[in-house]
Amino acid sequence: MKSRFLKLLALLFAFTLIAAACGDDDAADDGDDMAEGDDGDDMADGDDGDDIADGDDGDDMAEGDDMADGDISITVTGPERDESEAGAIQEVLGAWGDEHGIEVTYLGSADWEAEINVQVEGGNAPDISIFPQPGKLADFARAGHVVPLNDEAAAATAANWSEAWTVFGNVDGVQYGVPVKADLKSLVWYQPARFAANGYEVPETFEDFTDLVDQIAADGETPLCVGIESGQATGWPFTDWVEDMVLRQHGPDVYDQWVAHDIPFNDERIVSTMQAVLDLWTEDNVFASSGSIAATSFQDNGQPLIDGDCFMHRQASFFSAFMPEGTSFGDGEGEVNVFYFPDINGDRPVLGAGTLAAAFNDNDATMALLAYLSTPDYAEARQVSQATRKGGGATLSGFLSAAQGQDPSVYQPLEQSFLNVLETAAIVRFDGSDLMPADVGAGTFWTEGTSFVNGDITAQEAADRIEASWP
Numbered sequence: 001m002k003s004r005f006l007k008l009l010a011l012l013f014a015f016t017l018i019a020a021a022c023g024d025d026d027a028a029d030d031g032d033d034m035a036e037g038d039d040g041d042d043m044a045d046g047d048d049g050d051d052i053a054d055g056d057d058g059d060d061m062a063e064g065d066d067m068a069d070g071d072i073s074i075t076v077t078g079p080e081r082d083e084s085e086a087g088a089i090q091e092v093l094g095a096w097g098d099e100h101g102i103e104v105t106y107l108g109s110a111d112w113e114a115e116i117n118v119q120v121e122g123g124n125a126p127d128i129s130i131f132p133q134p135g136k137l138a139d140f141a142r143a144g145h146v147v148p149l150n151d152e153a154a155a156a157t158a159a160n161w162s163e164a165w166t167v168f169g170n171v172d173g174v175q176y177g178v179p180v181k182a183d184l185k186s187l188v189w190y191q192p193a194r195f196a197a198n199g200y201e202v203p204e205t206f207e208d209f210t211d212l213v214d215q216i217a218a219d220g221e222t223p224l225c226v227g228i229e230s231g232q233a234t235g236w237p238f239t240d241w242v243e244d245m246v247l248r249q250h251g252p253d254v255y256d257q258w259v260a261h262d263i264p265f266n267d268e269r270i271v272s273t274m275q276a277v278l279d280l281w282t283e284d285n286v287f288a289s290s291g292s293i294a295a296t297s298f299q300d301n302g303q304p305l306i307d308g309d310c311f312m313h314r315q316a317s318f319f320s321a322f323m324p325e326g327t328s329f330g331d332g333e334g335e336v337n338v339f340y341f342p343d344i345n346g347d348r349p350v351l352g353a354g355t356l357a358a359a360f361n362d363n364d365a366t367m368a369l370l371a372y373l374s375t376p377d378y379a380e381a382r383q384v385s386q387a388t389r390k391g392g393g394a395t396l397s398g399f400l401s402a403a404q405g406q407d408p409s410v411y412q413p414l415e416q417s418f419l420n421v422l423e424t425a426a427i428v429r430f431d432g433s434d435l436m437p438a439d440v441g442a443g444t445f446w447t448e449g450t451s452f453v454n455g456d457i458t459a460q461e462a463a464d465r466i467e468a469s470w471p
Helices: 004-012 049-060 082-102 110-119 134-140 151-160 163-169 192-197 206-220 236-259 270-279 296-305 318-320 364-373 376-389 413-424 437-455 459-469
Strands: 072-080 102-108 128-131 178-184 185-188 312-316 337-340 351-359
Touching: 072 082, 072 110, 072 318, 072 364, 082 102, 082 364, 082 376, 102 364, 128 134, 128 364, 134 163, 134 351, 151 163, 151 178, 151 364, 163 178, 163 351, 178 318, 178 364, 185 192, 185 296, 185 318, 236 270, 236 351, 236 376, 236 437, 270 437, 270 459, 296 318, 337 376, 351 364, 437 459
Parallel strands: 072 102, 072 128
Antiparallel strands: 128 351, 178 351, 185 312, 185 337
């Protein structure tokens, strides 16, 4: 697919993005440098790849004491619950389980953030859970709820993922998490043919973007589809907008200081950014399918985009999983594509995210499954399954992985361009709320942000309350 976005990506990533810290001192060098690390190509093949995936952490471990009776089950939980996502995870993990004589069950929930807390407090934690927030994983690790990877699982993880990614599962020098998914967030979904028919051009700068929003509204159309409802996680799409805007308005250094709490959450620059987001989300600028932004599910913005209720939707690469069945991707009539969410200062910042799996016990079977989750074999199998469940053909799956050694042919051309970003970008910034302590990043940033979006409180009041909640 010869898309405009492919050309934009080629231009965008011809430059080296500026490095910065997303975590502790060591994370400063690899913070979100989402694919490129010292373990590079020589870790993608040979003994540190397939042999680890198929050897000690698989068949050999199946002979361990806790796997000997043939009556073993593993429960995996996580926030991914769409049929294409949850179904693919279950299919791939189930197949691994069948091969090793283990029953593996995946349970996805929109309320995962709240449920995992209740399960841990009640002594009923799953064997493995998939964390969308490294900050929450770190909280659980320091509280002793999750256990470190054993040697085999840690070796598989180091072999299959660059340090730029594994660092987010490393807590105080100990590896707890296995990266299993990667996302690009600084994207805007749109229909190129509709743009062309209305004389609109893809914006190159943020000023161009706001001018386009104003022009579309002046033409009597609605520029944006926005929804932030997500069950117990309602509010996270607002935090993504804020994070992207902090990078654009104030730069990577301020972003890193904010995420690390080296500056307070209610710093005047952060407050101004929160207000800037809401200033874009005016009644004239936003289509919300459920009547309000806070009541509209983040998943329910694909159909309105296709139907022409809006012209643009800023959302991550995974949003392709929520496009209507049969959606075609490209530049043709009725097709959907993406463009880079424009910058302000010419530094081309990119916001990214991902998920990490961690264990609540150190049973051999649990660790063997974690080792498998780190492999390109898992990534390829999930991609194929998820794409098939989305309709196959040229459909985008909504899944990406930065695991090294994957066969890129299992991805569509647009997805391959995303992978190229993950593999070649020197550094991007990881989702800030995911790195913050869970009480903030998966708590008050969501809830107070939602209250602000609803008009119940001001940006300053929201930021003050979030700052007061920082542990």
